[in-house]
Amino acid sequence: MRIEGDVATFGVSDHAQEALGDIVFVELPEIGRTVDAAEAYAVVESVKAVSDSYAPVAGEIIDVNEALESEPEKVNTEPYGAGWIAKVKMSGNSDELMSDDEYTTFLEE
């Protein structure tokens, strides 16, 4: 997760995309939806598996990466860049942030 001001960019960690394998579909959340920390906000599907992607922090979805509808493989190739999933205006404070490890654990559960 990348943070700029009060906006967090959600995605899948490099470790998680590696574990999931080739991503072939991403179900994006709706703009305007509010999510709690640890809530499933998107669905990432690989060739063989369907996985929820969990919000590392609470907030309101203000933008989604529609490019993933035609190029879901960006989640694999650029998990921290063009493979981002959603931008979220954070509602909580930074104490609620999950560490990378916790986030990865969530993704794998």
Add this chain to the structure above:
Amino acid sequence: MSELMKTPLFDAHVALGGKIVPFAGYELPVQYKNGALKEYTEVREGAAGIFDITHMGQVCVQGIEALKFLQYVTTNDVSKLVDGQVQYSALLNEQGTFIDDITTYKISDEAYYLCINAANRHKDVVHLQKEAANFDVTVIDESDDTTLLALQGAKAQAALQTLVAFDLDNIGYYKFTRGKIDPTGGNAGGIVSRTGYTGEDGFEIYIPNAIAVSVWDALLEQGAVPIGLAARDMLRTEMGYALYGHEISDAVTPVEAKLMWITKLDKGDFIGQAAVEARKVEGAKKRLIALKLTGRGIPREHYKVFVDGIKSGEVTSGMHSPMAGGVALAYVMPEHAIEGDVSIEIRGKQVAAERTSLPFVRSNVKK
């Protein structure tokens, strides 16, 4: 759960970066380091994909009543086979439902070879040996001694031809040859059939375990690309080929599974015949159909299928086809097989789908 088995190629899979998973009692690679999608693409776009499918079982049926026995235990008409020919067939129980789907290889009038599913192996062998008691035949499970490789894709023939002295051009679709296949210079041999589960031209190669690694390595040297289970399932689903435990099981008969073409009701008495005949008269309980999503999403096994808003059945195999999009094989109520608006429920939402014909993508098998 009992100990998982390893094929003779286990170390080779690990060395190639294979991600090993338990499958049908074996430890097998679901994909190698480049991933399932790339593997799939290699096979569809002309490589020679090599698959370790040693988990499949092999049974030898020998004896003067071999034909009579196989006519009784399998659904297809074995009398139509000539030496060196392969036939897709099935084993049914008395209820007319599937014990397994199989391929029958005719070596001679008194010797046949059956290829069976790994997950059904013990059940099949027990069944066949029990029925064999009434015939002058022996049924021998050769699975543990046999390595089975599939070599599939446009370059399969060129790669394999370098390893064998016999001319592969002489092996037609669903035909086979027995001959020497031994890159180590020895005299080991096996069966090479022009068969497969991918919709591409290619071969299945039955060899003794002792030469498995040398044949595998020799084919890799010829440019063959190792393909894991995930890509194999993508390739077979795109063809609409049935997979035991998905489209076929002991809950359906050939009438439901669209497999009457391998069920020859007029060939004489066989196990399950009366039940299938009765089912044919009373009508299928459900029907297998092919669906393509028109909305976004990926259909997966067990997702519910709705027709005109009524829950009609469920997906048995589904996937994202790089060429055809979201595709699925599904059972629906017989009255919904042809008409009515279809949707598949994905995470609580109805996603529109339409019926389509099989295969989902063009087959390149050389018939």
